Amino acid sequence: MGQATAAAAIITVIDQVTSAINSVLSKKGTLIDKKIDAVKLMQRATNNTRNYLVISNNDYQPNAELSHLWNDAFAAMLPIDSTLARSLNDKSKFWSNPHVWITEEGAMELIPTLNELEDNC
Secondary structure, three states: OHHHHHHHHHHHHHHHHHHHHHHHHHHHHHHHHHHHHHHHHHHHHHHHHHHHHHHOOOOOOOOHHHHHHHHHHHHHHOOOOHHHHHHHHHHHHHHHOHHHHHHOOOHHHHOOOHHHHHHHO
16 A cells, blocks of 8 residues: 555656646747747738838828737737837837827937848847
8 A cells, every 4th residue: 555655646746747847848839939929920010011111102101000010019029028019119109190200309219120120030
């Protein structure tokens, strides 16, 4: 009976260790997945913005779709890189009303260029 109890205790410990390892591995995979999603959303916003600027001949008009794309990228990036996320949030605000940002002295310095964002990807 003593050996059976000891074996059961060992099995319980092994189950607990296995569970802990699986928990850590699943969190690690989740973080990687979150990073991939954040970069994917950032790249989508960058690509759509570049496309819009080509089609519009660099005419900076309010664009709700671009603002939403940048906001989605901001939300996905926030738990990963808060500094970069703030830049993406500024990009979202910019596209909601570009003329305010363009006319405000120094405001455009807060907005990263598309090339800078692509480098971050």
